[in-house]
Amino acid sequence: MISQQMILSALRVLFRECELIACILKADRMHTTWAEAELPIHFPSDHSVPLCIWNACSAPKILLRICKDDTIIGLEQQSREYMERIFPRQIESLEKIFEFIREFIEQHHLRHSVAYTVNLAVEEIFTNLVKYDPRGSTGISINLAKNRDDLTIRLIDSDSNRFDITKWRGEDIAQTLRKKKVGGLGLHLVRNMVDDVYYDYENRTSTITMVKHLEHDDVGH
Amino acid sequence: MLDIKMNDKKEIFLSGSFDASQVKKALPVFESIDDSVTVDLKNLDYISSAGLSVFVATHQRLEKLGKAVRLTNMNKHVRNVFQISGLHQVFQIE
Numbered sequence: 001m002i003s004q005q006m007i008l009s010a011l012r013v014l015f016r017e018c019e020l021i022a023c024i025l026k027a028d029r030m031h032t033t034w035a036e037a038e039l040p041i042h043f044p045s046d047h048s049v050p051l052c053i054w055n056a057c058s059a060p061k062i063l064l065r066i067c068k069d070d071t072i073i074g075l076e077q078q079s080r081e082y083m084e085r086i087f088p089r090q091i092e093s094l095e096k097i098f099e100f101i102r103e104f105i106e107q108h109h110l111r112h113s114v115a116y117t118v119n120l121a122v123e124e125i126f127t128n129l130v131k132y133d134p135r136g137s138t139g140i141s142i143n144l145a146k147n148r149d150d151l152t153i154r155l156i157d158s159d160s161n162r163f164d165i166t167k168w169r170g171e172d173i174a175q176t177l178r179k180k181k182v183g184g185l186g187l188h189l190v191r192n193m194v195d196d197v198y199y200d201y202e203n204r205t206s207t208i209t210m211v212k213h214l215e216h217d218d219v220g221h
Numbered sequence: 222m223l224d225i226k227m228n229d230k231k232e233i234f235l236s237g238s239f240d241a242s243q244v245k246k247a248l249p250v251f252e253s254i255d256d257s258v259t260v261d262l263k264n265l266d267y268i269s270s271a272g273l274s275v276f277v278a279t280h281q282r283l284e285k286l287g288k289a290v291r292l293t294n295m296n297k298h299v300r301n302v303f304q305i306s307g308l309h310q311v312f313q314i315e
Contacts, residue, residue, distance in 0.1 A: 091241050091242050092242055094240055094241060094242040095222070095242060098238070098240075112298070113298060116267065116298045119240075119267060119269075120267075120269055120302070123240055123241060123269045123271075124269060124270060127241045127271065185270040185273060185274065185306055186269065186270035186271075188270075188305075188306065189269075189270055189302065189305055189306060192305045193305065
């Protein structure tokens with residue numbers, strides 16, 4: 001069952017993703033079989049559009065509607081727009097992770113250059129989470145979503161220490177080499193290969209969301 | 222999966238994916254090099270920072286011996302990663 005904390009954490013990320021909201025509005029019209037349930041959450045907002053969130057578990061996905069009295073209604077739904085899977089917290093998971101990404105790329109007919117960026121963004125963040133919290137008690141959830149003009153790549157680690165990658169300041173590579181150790185190279189690559197990076201931390205849950213804008217020729221036919 | 226081959230001229234040929242899960246496999250090969258080396262990347266589809274770090278460590282070690290790492294035949298995606306990282310200024314790339 002989704003916790004209130006998970007929902008609030010996801011909402012903070014979602015409110016920065018206008019395209020995603022538009023995409024879910026479309027899904028709202030396409031799906032009619034939800035199980036409606038009221039959630040005791042109060043969120044100060046005048047939004048009245050449905051919002052979709054991802055939970056830390058693989059299912060169910062839920063769609064949220066914020067009512068006039070700030071109550072949020074949760075509507076369970078299944079969407080084909082995104083894929084989510086949980087992977088064991090170990091470097092050896094990478095092979096399965098790349099397979100998962102390949103499935104997503106093929107499903108959406110995305111070009112090789114996009115696949116490369118998604119592989120790299122996921123690998124760098126996943127290995128960072130494993131490296132800094134190797135004893136975390138949970139797996140790490142990876143969620144990939146294709147919206148109209150972009151991709152959202154999200155990793156959720158619900159047993160992690162805070163490490164806000166958006167506040168990390170990169171180093172000049174020559175300086176790194178002089179120090180005779182390579183550190184931060186992965187984050188440097190991620191921040192230069194995706195268009196936006198967001199970080200949220202609540203209740204030991206780190207949510208890293210990366211957005212890659214799609215060009216016209218990034219999608220095949 | 223990363224495949225590593227070395228010929229009689231001590232040239233290294235990499236193919237597949239050089240990601241973090243392949244570093245343990247690659248390290249013994251690169252750590253055994255003590256002379257200038259050419260690494261052919263024609264069939265290398267993917268490299269992440271973990272793979273780059275192996276190249277950098279090899280470069281740093283060989284540089285002290287007056288030797289160099291030369292990288293050849295990289296595809297445009299791998300080349301792009303080298304350029305973004307700034308490492309294209311460090312290695313001899315052909």
